[in-house]
């Protein structure tokens with residue numbers, strides 16, 4: 001099997017929501033999955049941008065969308081998208097019944113005014 005730098009297809013995602021937001025009571029717009037360690041973080045439109053912060057602090061360069069129906073990868077180092085790179089360990093997205101933005105109960109009513 002080919003080894004791609006920054007991607008370990010055997011690592012499952014860390015959970016259904018952003019690791020840091022879940023721990024700290026935050027909320028997110030969309031979720032991204034680190035392709036190297038499985039860390040789930042919130043996207044760059046979310047208030048805390050934990051996926052980008054994770055990439056910057058760990059050097060893990062590639063995330064995959066963790067949204068249902070999305071299969072793209074983003075390379076923070078190359079600043080470009082990739083598709084169909086490799087099949088990662090399941091699940092491929094957060095639970096279908098989990099709201100966007102999420103998680104349930106933590107999203108303020110004026111969330112649209114709070115994102116980029």
Ligand SMILES: [Zn+2]
Nearest residue numbers: 018021042050
């Ligand atoms: Zn977050």
Ligand SMILES: [Zn+2]
Nearest residue numbers: 034037039060
């Ligand atoms: Zn990572």
